[in-house]
Amino acid sequence: MEFRDAARAVCANIETVLGGKPQAAETAVVVLLAEGHLLIEDVPGVGKTVLAKALARSVSCSVRRIQFTSDLMPSDVTGVSAFNPATTEFEFKPGPVFANIVVGDEINRASPKTQSALLEAMEERQVTVDGTTYRLASPFTVVATQNPHEMEGTYALPEAQRDRFMARIEIGYPDAAAEVDMLADRDEENPFDRLRPVVSVEDVQRMIAQARGxxxxxxxxxxxxxxxxxxxxxxxxxxxxxxxxxxxxxxxxxxxxxxxxxxxxxxxxxxxxxxxxxxxxxxxxxxxxxxxxxxxxxxxxxxxxxxxxxxx
Incomplete structure (x- = not known):
């Protein structure tokens, strides 16, 4: 499949569950193929998580989701070294950040300490735990959602973390026609049930290399x-x-x-x-x-x- 056809297929796949937002879908695909990270910031209920999940489901690759909460610890993101009594040695248990696409839902509900657990992963594509460095998968993209920081129970993302996101987008409210279509489509079934991958991880790797040229x-x-x-x-x-x-x-x-x-x-x-x-x-x-x-x-x-x- 040609680059343009593959990228448009992913966009079209996303739009089957997020109708009326072609620019948001295209930006998400651009960020993925540019090896960046995407921050989706908007009020609750407009489809932030829908976009993140639709992008992840459109690619046949490893996907992990992190639900950020106030009690989430950095080790819950990166992983932890645990003692194995059988071998009398510590073994590293990888966290959910070890995936091709990491969906971070409501990232600004976690404390700044936990948010910072992603800094090394997002910039250097590696995680260091107890002095040992572990490489992350390729491609590696974080797609994070957050509510506006003025809302209750949220922490503003530090400037260093915001700078690591290649792009930030807002979804916005749908127009009346798109909202009517949404009510009709979701009355009988969830559109996610019919969402299938349209490109493989090898396709994405090839497209990334092609875009560099x-x-x-x-x-x-x-x-x-x-x-x-x-x-x-x-x-x-x-x-x-x-x-x-x-x-x-x-x-x-x-x-x-x-x-x-x-x-x-x-x-x-x-x-x-x-x-x-x-x-x-x-x-x-x-x-x-x-x-x-x-x-x-x-x-x-x-x-x-x-x-x-x-x-x-």
């Missing part, structure tokens, strides 16, 4: 840097986007170009992904517009590269 011209690279540096110069933003944001914006743009059937990145790929990739990393000063609006203003203010951006 997408061409990014020097002009587009400079455009990405100009966007990111503009967030650091804006007086309304007290914490701008990091160099990690530049890297991840380029990686995501490569995948979006491949999904569109192109072998090179256009500024439009960067513009489309700028808000989900950059906004959650920013800290605005009090009284400033929302981070999403600030990123949109930055995109509108930076000159778009012209000329032929295809590989020579």
């Amino acid at each position: 997408v061409h990014v011209s020097g002009a587009v690279q400079r455009y990405v840097v100009d966007l990111v540096q503009s967030t650091r110069r804006d007086h309304r933003i007290r914490l701008g986007a990091s160099p990690r944001a530049s890297l991840q914006l380029v990686r995501a743009a490569k995948v979006r170009a491949a999904v569109a059937g192109r072998s090179f990145v256009l500024p439009d790929d960067v513009d489309t992904l700028a808000v989900p990739v950059l906004a959650h990393r920013l800290l605005a000063v009090r009284g400033a517009p929302s981070a999403d609006d600030l990123v949109r203003e930055v995109v509108a203010s930076v000159a778009v590269p012209a000329g032929d951006l295809r590989p020579t």
Whole structure:
């Protein structure tokens, strides 16, 4: 199956259970194929967990789910060394983070100490327990959901953790027609019951390698840097986007170009992904517009590269 066909098949599979949200489905697929992590943030009941589970079920790979609660411990995420009386030795019992796709439900209901258990895994794709380092599966993607941090019983994610998520998206309420369809579809059966994988883990690995080869011209690279540096110069933003944001914006743009059937990145790929990739990393000063609006203003203010951006 060609890259574009496989990616669109996953998107279509997700949309069978999350109707009316094609942009959310596409961003989730882009993050998976860019080897990133996805944060889905919105009010309860709009389909955050549905999207995470649908993405996981669309790929024939290992999937584990972590239900984050206030009493969850770091070892419940990473694993623990347990004493085996038969061998008189300690043996490592892997935690749920050892999977291709890890669904972290309501991640901000766990304490910051437990949230930080994912930092090494998300950045270095490894876990260190009792001085021993264990490599994680490839591909490895965390798809986490969270409610807005102002809601009762939640902890704000630390900046270091938010920066490790390649993209943050919101689901939003469905329109009236989509909500009516949902009521009709789920009156007799759960659409998850008929959801089946449409790509294998080998397909995903091949697509990841193919996306890495997408061409990014020097002009587009400079455009990405100009966007990111503009967030650091804006007086309304007290914490701008990091160099990690530049890297991840380029990686995501490569995948979006491949999904569109192109072998090179256009500024439009960067513009489309700028808000989900950059906004959650920013800290605005009090009284400033929302981070999403600030990123949109930055995109509108930076000159778009012209000329032929295809590989020579």
